[in-house]
Amino acid sequence: MTAPAGIALSGLCKTFASHGQKVEALRDVSLNCPAGSFTALIGPSGCGKSTILRAALGLEPLDSGRVEIGGQAPQAATRAGVTGVAFQDAALLPWRTVAQNIALPLEVLGRAVGPEQGRIRDLIALVGLQGRETALPGELSGGMRQRVAIARALVSAPQVLFLDEPFGALDQILRRQMNIELQRIWAETGVTTLLVTHGIDEAVFLADRVAIMQAGPGRIVEVVEIPFARPRAASLFSDPEFHHQCDHIAGVLHGG
Amino acid sequence: MAARLRAFFPYLIALILWEVAGQLDLVASGALPAPSEIWARFWLDRADYPRHVWATLQASGAGFVLGNAIAVLAGLLFVLLPATARVARGLNIAIFALPPIAIAPILALTLEGMTPRIVLAALGVYFVTMQATVTGLSQFDSRTADLVRAYGGTRASVLRFVQLRGALPAILSGFRVAAPNAVLGAILAEFGGGGRWGLGAYLLGSLGRGEPARLWGIGLTATLIAGLSYAVFAAISARVMGASRAVTLNPAAAPSATGAPGGLWLGLASLILPFLVWWGFLVALRVPDMLGKTPWDVFHYLFLADGAAQAQGRLLAALAETLPITGLGLAAGLSVAFALSVSSHLSPGFTRAFLPFALVTQTMPLVALTPLLVLILGRGTAVTLWITISVTFFPAYVMITQGLAQVPRAALELPRAYGASPWRELRLVAIPASVPWVFAAIRTTVPRALLGVMIAEWLATGRGLGNLLNQSRGYMDFSMIWTVAVVSVLLSVGFYQMAQGVERMVLRRMGGA
Numbered sequence: 001m002t003a004p005a006g007i008a009l010s011g012l013c014k015t016f017a018s019h020g021q022k023v024e025a026l027r028d029v030s031l032n033c034p035a036g037s038f039t040a041l042i043g044p045s046g047c048g049k050s051t052i053l054r055a056a057l058g059l060e061p062l063d064s065g066r067v068e069i070g071g072q073a074p075q076a077a078t079r080a081g082v083t084g085v086a087f088q089d090a091a092l093l094p095w096r097t098v099a100q101n102i103a104l105p106l107e108v109l110g111r112a113v114g115p116e117q118g119r120i121r122d123l124i125a126l127v128g129l130q131g132r133e134t135a136l137p138g139e140l141s142g143g144m145r146q147r148v149a150i151a152r153a154l155v156s157a158p159q160v161l162f163l164d165e166p167f168g169a170l171d172q173i174l175r176r177q178m179n180i181e182l183q184r185i186w187a188e189t190g191v192t193t194l195l196v197t198h199g200i201d202e203a204v205f206l207a208d209r210v211a212i213m214q215a216g217p218g219r220i221v222e223v224v225e226i227p228f229a230r231p232r233a234a235s236l237f238s239d240p241e242f243h244h245q246c247d248h249i250a251g252v253l254h255g256g
Numbered sequence: 257m258a259a260r261l262r263a264f265f266p267y268l269i270a271l272i273l274w275e276v277a278g279q280l281d282l283v284a285s286g287a288l289p290a291p292s293e294i295w296a297r298f299w300l301d302r303a304d305y306p307r308h309v310w311a312t313l314q315a316s317g318a319g320f321v322l323g324n325a326i327a328v329l330a331g332l333l334f335v336l337l338p339a340t341a342r343v344a345r346g347l348n349i350a351i352f353a354l355p356p357i358a359i360a361p362i363l364a365l366t367l368e369g370m371t372p373r374i375v376l377a378a379l380g381v382y383f384v385t386m387q388a389t390v391t392g393l394s395q396f397d398s399r400t401a402d403l404v405r406a407y408g409g410t411r412a413s414v415l416r417f418v419q420l421r422g423a424l425p426a427i428l429s430g431f432r433v434a435a436p437n438a439v440l441g442a443i444l445a446e447f448g449g450g451g452r453w454g455l456g457a458y459l460l461g462s463l464g465r466g467e468p469a470r471l472w473g474i475g476l477t478a479t480l481i482a483g484l485s486y487a488v489f490a491a492i493s494a495r496v497m498g499a500s501r502a503v504t505l506n507p508a509a510a511p512s513a514t515g516a517p518g519g520l521w522l523g524l525a526s527l528i529l530p531f532l533v534w535w536g537f538l539v540a541l542r543v544p545d546m547l548g549k550t551p552w553d554v555f556h557y558l559f560l561a562d563g564a565a566q567a568q569g570r571l572l573a574a575l576a577e578t579l580p581i582t583g584l585g586l587a588a589g590l591s592v593a594f595a596l597s598v599s600s601h602l603s604p605g606f607t608r609a610f611l612p613f614a615l616v617t618q619t620m621p622l623v624a625l626t627p628l629l630v631l632i633l634g635r636g637t638a639v640t641l642w643i644t645i646s647v648t649f650f651p652a653y654v655m656i657t658q659g660l661a662q663v664p665r666a667a668l669e670l671p672r673a674y675g676a677s678p679w680r681e682l683r684l685v686a687i688p689a690s691v692p693w694v695f696a697a698i699r700t701t702v703p704r705a706l707l708g709v710m711i712a713e714w715l716a717t718g719r720g721l722g723n724l725l726n727q728s729r730g731y732m733d734f735s736m737i738w739t740v741a742v743v744s745v746l747l748s749v750g751f752y753q754m755a756q757g758v759e760r761m762v763l764r765r766m767g768g769a
């Protein structure tokens with residue numbers, strides 16, 4: 001794998017206009033994620049988190065601002081297979097099986113799927129879906145679909161990973177397990193990760209830095225450095241210092 | 257097993273009632289022969305059938321393949337290059353609104369052998385499939401398209417991975433409606449175009465003989481062919497639909513009308529193209545001046561020639577008779593379609609019992625049905641209304657039902673989760689979600705309504721535009737034939753545009769478009 005790439009967002013502005021109403025989704029959002037870092041993005045619903053992600057992938061035309069992924073424009077980076085993404089909705093193709101859905105990014109990137117079968121099998125096992133390889137999305141639960149989307153985000157061995165609420169539909173225990181798995185994958189691959197989440201504890205557990213957003217207009221109000229040593233064990237969740245960090249972030253979120 | 261048997265009960269009862277009514281000559285003194293009499297006649301004629309059936313199958317099969325191939329390619333082109341959709345818009349609507357009964361003789365005079373039949377069958381197929389293709393391709397899940405683009409996917413990759421496969425159910429449901437159309441088109445061409453073999457030709461030869469049993473035999477054979485072709489594609493599309501229904505509500509894209517009104521130039525091109533094609537057709541095939549009338553010829557005939565005032569008078573008188581009944585028939589047909597879709601959504605068992613009957617009325621070729629209906633209903637308004645309803649309700653029913661069926665499971669189950677009754681559920685989710693399809697149904701049935709009225713007028717009531725066409729055929733008044741064909745197309749296009757205008761207004765008010 002080549003050296004991991006970083007994410008640089010500077011001065012993003014975006015206003016949606018629909019039905020004669022204007023929504024200022026992003027105002028002057030800047031965020032720098034160094035190569036190999038783990039950044040969590042947290043904020044109230046509708047504050048523009050998904051919009052940032054979509055803009056970073058070049059899917060949302062911006063009013064102004066610049067996006068660079070590993071020094072490249074987002075379109076170039078995505079086309080080169082630098083990025084992996086799991087959207088807020090699983091967005092699976094309903095006619096493809098679990099394994100085929102996971103293989104989709106490879107096909108879009110024009111890579112051969114055959115040699116990656118082993119890797120796809122490993123990813124299915126990683127997200128706990130062994131035995132459901134040939135199931136169609138309609139036959140899966142919401143949480144299972146989300147896990148397929150996580151596996152799909154990892155299949156192309158990306159250097160930059162965008163995750164939008166990837167564990168939202170999972171139960172607390174599975175969520176913890178997936179958090180630890182994600183930390184392991186991140187540590188092993190050094191993939192630069194931007195994780196959107198509503199879970200304060202999840203953000204603190206996983207991230208090097210937590211960027212806190214406020215709505216109306218959507219903006220980043222504070223970036224908190226998380227100092228805990230790696231690798232972080234599950235016992236961290238009951239550490240007093242951990243709770244102290246969480247309380248601080250909750251305070252900022254509540255406008256404190 | 258017992259349940260299976262019970263499912264056949266309604267048909268058995270219907271058959272027995274039919275037999276009794278036929279044996280006792282209860283309906284219009286013998287116009288409705290008993291099934292056993294029809295079967296006996298069919299058995300006597302059995303040596304005639306294979307060649308006729310084979311000829312019809314060949315023409316409709318070739319037309320079906322040709323028309324669908326062109327339609328799917330055209331649909332692809334229109335979605336990939338929206339400008340082409342705008343330019344071809346006028347031509348598309350004109351093809352859709354073309355009254356087959358009016359152009360069958362023209363095609364028979366200008367083309368040779370099987371070609372007129374194949375062309376008419378293909379024309380009957382084209383619009384349905386083209387529109388289904390466009391709808392299917394534009395109706396994809398925007399989130400999955402985003403995903404493909406998030407991996408650097410181009411327009412072509414979105415088409416390949418998301419749109420093509422996603423459009424399959426819509427295209428197949430287009431084929432399903434188109435299949436009987438191909439059979440009907442071929443039979444109509446056989447009927448109106450001469451030739452020795454084919455069910456239409458057989459029908460024409462048997463019409464004067466006062467043999468209701470044979471007419472019914474031919475009609476039912478045609479119905480069977482058309483019905484089977486529908487059933488095959490219904491089965492295929494049911495299989496495909498099962499796998500590809502989205503799991504959550506697709507937030508983007510509702511089927512839009514083919515090609516929004518574009519810039520002035522595109523609009524102008526769209527207006528001119530049908531006339532260019534018309535004129536090009538005459539030139540390319542070297543149609544003699546006497547037979548083939550150019551756009552200018554028709555204009556001259558109607559406004560400048562010596563008898564222009566008289567021609568106009570006849571045309572206006574015919575229109576005054578045709579238009580009101582068309583509006584009435586259309587409203588009735590759509591109401592029937594909507595009521596049926598809703599009731600089949602509420603109780604699927606009802607659909608299973610009802611659909612075969614609906615299919616019979618749908619696939620029975622009108623040219624065969626009308627003489628029989630005249631015997632039963634007389635030559636008044638009732639027969640026109642009946643025919644108009646029967647040509648409009650089925651495509652509308654298929655479309656609206658498809659709209660209701662495509663409401664994603666999660667959205668449908670939400671009100672149910674709050675204990676909503678089926679009716680309330682329908683009102684809260686299914687009806688709003690299917691509004692785009694209801695309007696698509698209105699748009700597509702408007703020209704059919706006019707066609708139904710004209711066929712009834714031609715074959716039954718002897719009034720209005722259809723009768724004018726028939727008379728002109730008798731007098732070899734080719735100018736008037738062309739004029740009626742053009743006016744009926746222009747009317748259909750006008751109605752279509754009106755329906756679309758209302759559609760846009762309502763969708764905007766709903767916050768959809």
Ligand SMILES: Nc1ncnc2c1ncn2[C@@H]1O[C@H](COP(=O)(O)OP(=O)(O)OP(=O)(O)O)[C@@H](O)[C@H]1O
Nearest residue numbers: 016017018023025044045046047048049050051052
């Ligand atoms: N395509 C769009 N058209 C109009 N408005 C939009 C569009 N996409 C997003 N918005 C608006 O932009 C704002 C930010 O949306 P976004 O999806 O980024 O929020 P979010 O932070 O991801 O929220 P959540 O946590 O609920 O997912 C919202 O007010 C939303 O209504």
Ligand SMILES: [Mg+2]
Nearest residue numbers: 049050088164
């Ligand atoms: Mg979001």
